[in-house]
Amino acid sequence: MTYREALRPTDAEAVRQLVSATGFFRPAEVEIAAELVDETLARGADSGYQFLFADDDARSDALAGYACFGRVPATESGFDLYWIAVAPSLHRRGLGSRLLAAVEARCREQGGRRLYVDTSGRPQYSPTRDYYRNNGFIVAAVFPDFYADGDDKVVLSKPL
């Protein structure tokens, strides 16, 4: 597994395939994930988004996982984790935790002291919430019916 931060033109499509393959995201969400890559390819650091890609050394054309994160505007030391995803074939091997730890290290290098992530309160996201809790996040807030009726927003945070 090799980590890299620099974006390649092929990453938008690779992210689209990876995020779609997890089965956790709606088509519109998959498109947003890919658009953030394209926007950052076009605008560079001005986009406000940073990326960390885990390339699968065994398959040169495939991503093993990736994360998208960035500073929370108007805060001194807050970072948001916008996306983190691991290829389903590589689940349950600790890659998600290693990728998250690598993101946290990059936030700390930039003065980050707290990392936030939003997820859904729906039952199908229970493994997602467990993943964050198992990696040191706590639930900071729950917004009832935020995304839709019966679909709460759960905000988790972790000190860095």
Add this chain to the structure above:
Amino acid sequence: MTYREALRPTDAEAVRQLVSATGFFRPAEVEIAAELVDETLARGADSGYQFLFADDDARSDALAGYACFGRVPATESGFDLYWIAVAPSLHRRGLGSRLLAAVEARCREQGGRRLYVDTSGRPQYSPTRDYYRNNGFIVAAVFPDFYADGDDKVVLSKPL
């Protein structure tokens, strides 16, 4: 007092002066308020920001107040109130409540069922939080030290 939704090229400067005059915002925040106007003048509805201006009929060149709001992405019926400000000379006359009611009406017309606003937990923002509570908002979440040490983020919400 006359309400309008359409932006004029002079609104960025008018918003800069209005927001600055309230004394509640740092220079960088004042610039952001003005930039949202310019971005929406350039991109139209694609910016995701909507505006409501209250013109001061007694002074054709001055804003009495304004609000900036928009849909919360990825939600069915959530709206964010990004900015709301009233000229200091017009405070304590109910204009802030009328402006907020007008924003809420426009959100409801678009299917909005919940309005969110972020503010600071610092003591100097106590009047701001009181204003929202007096207008039907409740505190939905508090994020300790979010903006900086000792500067919490307070999220308030109101059903529409």
